[in-house]
Amino acid sequence: MPGSAISRRPGFTAIAPAAGSTNNRICIRQARADHPLVAGDDVTPPRPGRPRSIERLSTERAWQALGLQGGAAVDIFRLPGIYGPGRSAIDQVKAGTARRIDKPGQVFSRIHVDDLASVLIASIKRPRPGAVYNVCDDEPAAPEAVVAHAASLLRLPPPPLVPFDEAALSPLARSFWDDNKRVANALITTELGVVLRYPSYREGLAAILAASPDSGQATNRRQKPSS
Secondary structure, X not given: OOOEEEEEEOOXXXXXXXXXXXXXXXXXXXXXHHOOOOOOOOOOOOOOOOHHHHHHHHHHHXXXXXXXXXXXXXXXXXXXXXXXXXXXXXXXXXHOOOOEEEOOXXXXXXXXXXXXXXXXXXXXXXXXXXXXXXXXXXXXXXHHHHHHHHHHHOOOOOOOXXXXXXXXXOHHHHHOOOOOOOOOOHHHHHOOOOOOOOOOHHHHHHHHHHHOOOHHHHHHHHOOOOO
């Protein structure tokens, strides 16, 4: 969607039509991880508890009000963790920077960057003024399980589990673990008709590995030595 970023801060971007464009839609990309919903779906009214989350909801509503005043539709896309080539658990395991933090019951939602692009394109083709979408895959998962799966694909030992209370996390990083990020994505499938190419991290990580320059080395690691 042609346009220019007119408001940007960590976790939040607003894109308005470019000068001279006849497009009257404003796209709001919001960090879903900072904007927990009670039921994690697209229709339950959000009830944020933390100051940062309250600020994000206030910002959404301010943009919606501004759109009404200016005759522009404001579409909101609440995003979870975005991963893809060069930015995934595969890359972290390869680099030796992956961590497995153990907090029982904790899950996060995520989305492959290609599926995110598909959602945005579908929303352009099927516009609904004032739409709010949760953009995520079908399987919220524990982050340590994602890292373990990446290590398994690479035939490398997974990093050791570190109890959450013992993990050396900054206050900001620790705050992301305050809530379960279990999000439902019904509207992107039922309303926009999106079929996710990577419905879970398993398909996404496998594709990233297959497309990586050293995928042949990973394949060799998976082969059993001949007797």
